[in-house]
Amino acid sequence: MQSKIYVLDASAIIGGFYSKKTMNFTTAGVISEIRDLKSKIVLQSAIENGCITIKDPSPEGVKELETVLRKSGDILRLSDVDKNIVALAVTLKNEGFKPTLVTDDYSMQNVLKIIEMPYRSVLTKGIKEVIGWVKICKGCKREYPPEYQFDECEICGSRIIRKRVRKN
C-alpha cells in the first residue's frame, strides 16, 4: 500500500497545518516565504521533530508539471515557488507516495485538479487535523468565532488575525 503524505505550501504552514499521523513535506522555497515569527517557530520545531521534511522536486517532476502547464496556456500561471511545491507532489507521487497537497491558493488548486493530484485547503478540513482556531483582534484582543466574516474588529477597527488554539 502506498503511504499517504502531505505536501504543504506557505498557506498551510502559516495556517499551522501539519499532520502528526503522516509525513509532511515542503520545499526550501516555501520555507523562505515564511516571514512571520510565530510560523517560523512552529515550523522550526516541526522540522526538528521530524514532522516536516524539506525536499525539492526532481528535475523530472518539474518537467512533467511544466508540460501540463504549457498545454493549458495562460490560465494556469503559477509563481516559481508554487510550481516547485506542485512539482514536489508530482515527484513524491512518482516515488510511490500518495501525496495530498495542502493549500488555500486557488490557482494552485486549479492546477492540481488538472493533474489529478488530491488536495485539501487549510481552513476547512485542516482545522480538525491538528488544532483549532479563533479569530482575535490585533488591537483590543477581542475574540471572534472562526466563522466571523470580516477583516476588521467591530469594536476598535483593528485587523483581525487568526490564532491557533490547542484543543484539549
Ligand SMILES: [Zn+2]
Ligand atoms: Zn478590536
